[in-house]
Amino acid sequence: MLNDDSDGISIRERLQTESSGGVFANKDLVRSDTIIDEDRIVGRNDQLGRVVDNLKPVLQNEGLPDMLLSGPSGTGKSLIIHAVCKQIVELCESQGKTFGVLSINCEGPKTADRAVYRLVKAAANDLDVDPGVPQTGVSTDQKLERLYELMRAYYDGVIFILDEIDMLEGPYQEAEYNSLIYQLSRARKLADFGGPISLTTITNYADFMKNLNSRAQSSYNPDDIFFDDYDATQLRHILKYRRDAFKSGSLSEDVIPLVAAFGSQTHGDARKAIDLLRWAGELAERRGADTVTEDDVREAQEKYTENRKLRHISGTSTQKKLSIYAVAATAHYATDHPEWIPAGPAFKTYQFIAETMDVDQYSRETFVNHVTEQSTYGVLDFERRGKGRGRGVHMYFSLSEDPETIMETIREDSRFADLAHEDATITAVVRERLKNFRTDN
Numbered sequence: 328m329l330n331d332d333s334d335g336i337s338i339r340e341r342l343q344t345e346s347s348g349g350v351f352a353n354k355d356l357v358r359s360d361t362i363i364d365e366d367r368i369v370g371r372n373d374q375l376g377r378v379v380d381n382l383k384p385v386l387q388n389e390g391l392p393d394m395l396l397s398g399p400s401g402t403g404k405s406l407i408i409h410a411v412c413k414q415i416v417e418l419c420e421s422q423g424k425t426f427g428v429l430s431i432n433c434e435g436p437k438t439a440d441r442a443v444y445r446l447v448k449a450a451a452n453d454l455d456v457d458p459g460v461p462q463t464g465v466s467t468d469q470k471l472e473r474l475y476e477l478m479r480a481y482y483d484g485v486i487f488i489l490d491e492i493d494m495l496e497g498p499y500q501e502a503e504y505n506s507l508i509y510q511l512s513r514a515r516k517l518a519d520f521g522g523p524i525s526l527t528t529i530t531n532y533a534d535f536m537k538n539l540n541s542r543a544q545s546s547y548n549p550d551d552i553f554f555d556d557y558d559a560t561q562l563r564h565i566l567k568y569r570r571d572a573f574k575s576g577s578l579s580e581d582v583i584p585l586v587a588a589f590g591s592q593t594h595g596d597a598r599k600a601i602d603l604l605r606w607a608g609e610l611a612e613r614r615g616a617d618t619v620t621e622d623d624v625r626e627a628q629e630k631y632t633e634n635r636k637l638r639h640i641s642g643t644s645t646q647k648k649l650s651i652y653a654v655a656a657t658a659h660y661a662t663d664h665p666e667w668i669p670a671g672p673a674f675k676t677y678q679f680i681a682e683t684m685d686v687d688q689y690s691r692e693t694f695v696n697h698v699t700e701q702s703t704y705g706v707l708d709f710e711r712r713g714k715g716r717g718r719g720v721h722m723y724f725s726l727s728e729d730p731e732t733i734m735e736t737i738r739e740d741s742r743f744a745d746l747a748h749e750d751a752t753i754t755a756v757v758r759e760r761l762k763n764f765r766t767d768n
């Protein structure tokens with residue numbers, strides 16, 4: 328049944344009609360989840376060189392080091408490790424050996440047990456065999472044993488890649504990444520596996536190692552490889568290598584430099600820059616044009632980046648939402664709505680709200696990590712600054728969105744909805760804590 332606005336065209340006809348205009352030749356090249364060919368990787372020579380040097384020994388059947396790839400979002404960490412692993416797999420194959428790349432994203436599994444299960448599944452999929460253990464009803468040790476069994480039976484060398492390792496927090500006081508790292512870093516000793524093994528973790532936090540407990544720290548000594556932000560020139564190069572995503576002549580000259588300039592303003596994230604270029608192309612197509620213009624880029628930037636920040640907040644974990652909420656509430660309920668919110672009082676607000684909601688309270692360090700991580704998504708800025716003569720240096724946050732809008736976005740999550748009725752109590756707590764902070768020496 329067609330509605331009055333449909334011009335009598337069915338859904339099928341719409342789907343089958345070529346859109347007029349059409350600026351894309353190969354749109355996949357400007358999708359940030361597309362795995363690109365090696366010849367489109369631009370720069371990152373240092374990081375690439377180190378990952379290559381670290382993984383090369385597998386070709387001689389020699390031991391591999393563990394690695395930690397850290398740096399802000401969209402700076403090529405996953406790209407580099409997977410590009411190198413792909414070559415290693417192929418080179419091993421040509422030597423008649425099988426190299427296993429067992430990669431999982433730690434945002435999903437929540438516990439070390441489930442993460443181990445996902446590794447078993449990753450191996451089983453790769454090998455096209457049965458996982459051989461159920462997800463529930465058996466211990467983590469039994470799952471690990473199955474993982475090692477698959478390794479012994481099929482692989483000559485293995486790399487475990489744990490992406491977004493910091494997200495594996497779990498429901499307990501002590502974050503679950505500790506036990507996963509501890510267990511996997513001991514695989515060399517416990518798996519009875521003849522080949523080399525590398526445990527490679529990926530995180531946005533430069534100082535992630537400091538969060539690990541002493542057990543995990545003592546068994547995991549990775550080569551720490553840092554990926555810094557891209558500047559506008561680097562982003563321009565990255566985008567130029569994807570120019571053929573568009574039909575020849577369909578990109579105005581200024582488009583790539585402008586996308587790169589916007590991208591470098593928001594923490595040099597290549598993923599965002601690639602998305603922005605695609606959105607600009609989509610807007611051009613929507614208006615039936617055959618050329619993407621500077622105006623399309625500006626419109627795309629306006630339309631998508633603002634609500635992307637809020638969308639990001641909606642999709643983050645409960646603890647991170649709680650941390651962001653505490654910062655926004657401290658700004659919103661303060662009498663003077665300060666632009667820069669001191670971390671100390673914001674942490675007190677966090678503790679109070681956590682208590683009100685009856686959820687776990689994390690340490691101040693974890694709280695600060697959760698908040699500062701948001702800067703990579705453009706939600707806020709942070710810096711250390713003095714409180715005044717001789718009164719110490721403190722961490723401050725500055726939100727880039729209206730605090731009330733942030734709070735409303737978080738309250739759309741039913742677990743936070745009741746906070747709307749806590750206006751008066753949170754206001755009292757915030758004002759008291761800010762007053763103490765400002766008068767304390």
Ligand SMILES: Nc1ncnc2c1ncn2[C@@H]1O[C@H](COP(=O)(O)OP(=O)(O)OP(=O)(O)O)[C@@H](O)[C@H]1O
Binds near residue numbers: 369405406
């Ligand atoms: N040096 C580069 N050359 C070409 N493309 C790049 C480069 N760096 C990043 N990209 C592209 O940017 C996007 C994001 O990169 P990647 O997934 O590797 O980032 P990341 O650092 O792992 O981010 P996150 O921490 O958010 O997972 C991908 O589409 C990738 O192809």
